[in-house]
Amino acid sequence: MHLFIQACILGLLAGGVYALMASGLTLAFGVMRVINVAQGAMIVLGAFLSYTLFTKAHIDPFVSVVLLTPLMFLVGVALQLVFIRPLRADEREELSLLVTWALALGIEGLLSVLYKTNYRSTITSYADKSWRVLGYHLSEVRVFAFGMSVVILTLLYLLLTRTEFGRTVRATVQNPVSARLLGVNVDKVSALGFGISVATATAAGAVFGMVTPFFPGSHYDLISRLLSIIVLGGLGSLGGAIIAALFMGMAEAVFAAEISPTWSSFTFFIVLIAILLLRPQGLFGTNERGAL
Amino acid sequence: MSRLTRTGVLRAVVVFGALAAFPFVFPAQWIVNIAIFTLMYAGLATAWNLLGGFSGYLSLGHAAFFGVGAYAIAIAFTHIGIGGSGYKPFFALPLVGIVVALVSVPIAWVALRVRAATFAIVTLTLLFVVQQLAFNLHHLTHGSQGLALPPPPFDVSTFEQPFYFAMLGVFALAFFTCWWVKGSKLGLMLFSIRDDEDRARGVGVRVTGAKVIAFALSVGFTGMLGGVWAYYIQFIYPQFAVDPLITIGAVLMAFLGGKGTVWGPTVGAFILVPAQQYMAYKLGASELYLLGYASVFLLIMLFLPRGIIPSISDHLARRRSGRPDEPPGAVASAPRATLPGGMAP
Numbered sequence: 001m002h003l004f005i006q007a008c009i010l011g012l013l014a015g016g017v018y019a020l021m022a023s024g025l026t027l028a029f030g031v032m033r034v035i036n037v038a039q040g041a042m043i044v045l046g047a048f049l050s051y052t053l054f055t056k057a058h059i060d061p062f063v064s065v066v067l068l069t070p071l072m073f074l075v076g077v078a079l080q081l082v083f084i085r086p087l088r089a090d091e092r093e094e095l096s097l098l099v100t101w102a103l104a105l106g107i108e109g110l111l112s113v114l115y116k117t118n119y120r121s122t123i124t125s126y127a128d129k130s131w132r133v134l135g136y137h138l139s140e141v142r143v144f145a146f147g148m149s150v151v152i153l154t155l156l157y158l159l160l161t162r163t164e165f166g167r168t169v170r171a172t173v174q175n176p177v178s179a180r181l182l183g184v185n186v187d188k189v190s191a192l193g194f195g196i197s198v199a200t201a202t203a204a205g206a207v208f209g210m211v212t213p214f215f216p217g218s219h220y221d222l223i224s225r226l227l228s229i230i231v232l233g234g235l236g237s238l239g240g241a242i243i244a245a246l247f248m249g250m251a252e253a254v255f256a257a258e259i260s261p262t263w264s265s266f267t268f269f270i271v272l273i274a275i276l277l278l279r280p281q282g283l284f285g286t287n288e289r290g291a292l
Numbered sequence: 293m294s295r296l297t298r299t300g301v302l303r304a305v306v307v308f309g310a311l312a313a314f315p316f317v318f319p320a321q322w323i324v325n326i327a328i329f330t331l332m333y334a335g336l337a338t339a340w341n342l343l344g345g346f347s348g349y350l351s352l353g354h355a356a357f358f359g360v361g362a363y364a365i366a367i368a369f370t371h372i373g374i375g376g377s378g379y380k381p382f383f384a385l386p387l388v389g390i391v392v393a394l395v396s397v398p399i400a401w402v403a404l405r406v407r408a409a410t411f412a413i414v415t416l417t418l419l420f421v422v423q424q425l426a427f428n429l430h431h432l433t434h435g436s437q438g439l440a441l442p443p444p445p446f447d448v449s450t451f452e453q454p455f456y457f458a459m460l461g462v463f464a465l466a467f468f469t470c471w472w473v474k475g476s477k478l479g480l481m482l483f484s485i486r487d488d489e490d491r492a493r494g495v496g497v498r499v500t501g502a503k504v505i506a507f508a509l510s511v512g513f514t515g516m517l518g519g520v521w522a523y524y525i526q527f528i529y530p531q532f533a534v535d536p537l538i539t540i541g542a543v544l545m546a547f548l549g550g551k552g553t554v555w556g557p558t559v560g561a562f563i564l565v566p567a568q569q570y571m572a573y574k575l576g577a578s579e580l581y582l583l584g585y586a587s588v589f590l591l592i593m594l595f596l597p598r599g600i601i602p603s604i605s606d607h608l609a610r611r612r613s614g615r616p617d618e619p620p621g622a623v624a625s626a627p628r629a630t631l632p633g634g635m636a637p
Contacts, residue, residue: 035409098540228417
C-alpha cells in the first residue's frame with residue numbers, strides 16, 4: 001500500500017508536467033486542427049536551451065523559463081507563419097502532420113549537430129533533495145516542476161477565459177467559420193495559438209531536463225505519450241488533456257511500481273486501444289470539433 | 293486493371309525490363325547497393341500509397357510492419373534455425389507477407405475506427421509499441437544488442453544480386469497489385485472513402501471492409517520488404533528495423549511523385565533514394581544528414597504538395613484541350629473540367 005501511494009504521488013507530479021506539455025498540443029489542434037508532431041522536439045529543445053543557460057551562465061532552469069518562454073513564443077509564431085499558414089485549408093490537417101514531423105527532424109538534426117547525441121541532464125544543487133511527508137518522499141525538483149505547471153496552466157486558463165484574446169481563441173476552436181464572420185482574425189489567433197503552444201513546450205522542457213536524462217532523439221518517446229494523452233482527453237479539449245495527463249501519469253507510475261518498469265510505457269498504448277474501442281472521440285471530445 | 297492502354301502496358305514492360313537488366317549492365321556493387329534501397333523504398337512507397345493515397349488514411353506507422361517482417365525473417369532463421377540459409381529466407385517471404393497481413397487485420401479494425409489526424413496518431417503510436425516490443429522481448433529479439441542473421445552464402449562478386457531481385461520481385465508485386473486495385477471495384481470503394489466516407493457509407497459502400505483490406509495488403513508488402521532488408525543487412529537492431537525515418541521516407545516519396553497515382557511513389561523513390569544515398573555519402577550519415585532530409589521534406593510539402601505526376605498530367609490535359617497558356621488562376625478548375633482522359637471539348 002505504501003508503494004502504491006508513493007507511486008500515485010510520483011505519478012501525479014509527473015502528470016502535472018505531462019498536462020503542461022499536452023495543453024499546447026491540444027490547443028494547437030483546437031485552433032488550427034494541426035497535430036504538432038514537433039511538440040516533443042520543442043520540449044527537447046527547451047530542455048537543451050535551459051541546460052545550456054544552466055551550465056554556461058548558471059541560470060536556474062526555473063528562472064530560465066521566464067526568459068525562454070517569451071522568446072520561444074516568438075519562434076512559434078514565426079514557425080506558424082512560415083510553415084503552417086501556407087498550407088491550403090482543405091489539406092492542412094494531413095499536410096501539417098508531415099510538415100511538423102519534418103520540423104521535428106530538423107530540430108533533432110540541429111540539436112545533434114550542436115550537442116552530439118549523448119544523454120544530458122540538468123543537475124541543480126537541489127536535484128537529489130526531497131522532503132519526507134508522512135513517510136513519503138517528495139522530490140523537490142518534481143514538486144517545483146508540478147507547481148510551475150499549475151501556475152502556467154492557471155495563467156493559460158485565465159488567458160482563455162478572462163481576456164478578449166481568449167474569447168477569440170475559444171470562438172475559433174468552436175467554429176472557425178462563424179468566428180471569422182463575427183470579425184475574429186482567425187489567422188492571427190492561429191499564429192498566436194501556435195506561439196503559446198511552443199511556449200508551453202519550452203517551459204515543460206526546462207523541467208523535463210531536470211527530471212529525465214535527454215538526448216536529441218528523446219522527442220519520439222515524448223510525442224507518442226503526449227499523442228495518447230490528447231486522444232484520451234479528446235482532441236482540442238484543454239480540460240480533457242489535463243485530466244488525461246494526470247490520469248496517465250499516475251497509471252504509468254503505478255504500473256511501473258506494481259507490475260513492471262520495463263513495460264510501463266505500454267500503459268499509454270493500452271489506454272489508447274481501450275479508448276479507441278470504447279469512445280473513439282476521447283473523454284471530452286466531440287465528434288465534430290473539440291471545445292475548450 | 294485500370295485503363296489498360298497500350299502505352300500504359302508498354303511503359304510498365306519497358307521499366308520493369310530495364311530494372312531486370314540493370315544489375316547486369318551496372319554490376320558495380322555500390323551501384324547495385326543503391327539500387328536495392330531504391331527498389332525497397334519504391335516498394336514501401338507504393339505499398340503505403342495503396343492505403344494512404346487511395347483511401348486518404350494517412351498512416352505514419354508502416355515502419356512497424358516493416359520491422360515485424362524483418363524480425364520475422366531474423367527470428368525464423370536464427371532461433372528456430374530452419375536448417376541452412378541460402379535462398380530459403382526468400383522463399384519464406386510470401387508466408388511473412390500473409391502472416392503480417394493477417395495479424396494486421398484486428399489492428400486495422402481498431403485503428404480505422406478513427407479518421408484523419410487521430411488515425412495518424414494511432415498508427416504513429418503503433419510504431420513505438422512495436423519498437424518497444426523489439427527492445428523488451430529480449431529472448432526473441434536480443435533487445436538492444438541486436439539480432440544477427442546467418443551470413444548468406446552467396447558469391448562475393450554477385451553478392452548483391454539475389455537481394456536485388458528479391459526487392460524487385462516484391463516491388464513488382466506491390467506495383468501490379470496497386471495497378472489492379474486502382475481499376476477494380478476495391479479501388480473505386482477506396483476513392484469514394486477518400487472523397488467522402490460518410491456519403492460512401494450512405495450509398496452502401498462497405499467502407500470498413502474496403503479499408504481493412506487495403507490496410508492488410510499495404511502492410512503485407514511492407515513486411516515482405518522488411519524481410520528482404522533484414523537478410524541483406526544481416527544484423528538488425530530495434531531502432532533501425534522500426535525506424536520512423538522509414539515511414540517518413542516512404543510517405544515523402546509518395547507525396548513527391550503524387551499520391552493516389554500508380555506511378556507516383558515509384559517516381560518519388562527513384563528521385564529521392566539515390567539523392568538520399570548521395571547525401572548520406574557526402575555528409576557522412578552524420579547529424580547534418582538529418583537536417584538536409586528535413587529541409588528537402590519541408591520544401592516538397594510547401595511547394596509541391598500534390599506531387600510530380602498530378603502536376604504533369606494536369607499540364608498535359610491543358611495542352612491537349614488546346615489551352616496551353618492557362619493563367620495560373622485557372623489551374624485548379626481546368627483539369628477537373630477536362631478530366632476523362634483529357635478528351636473533353
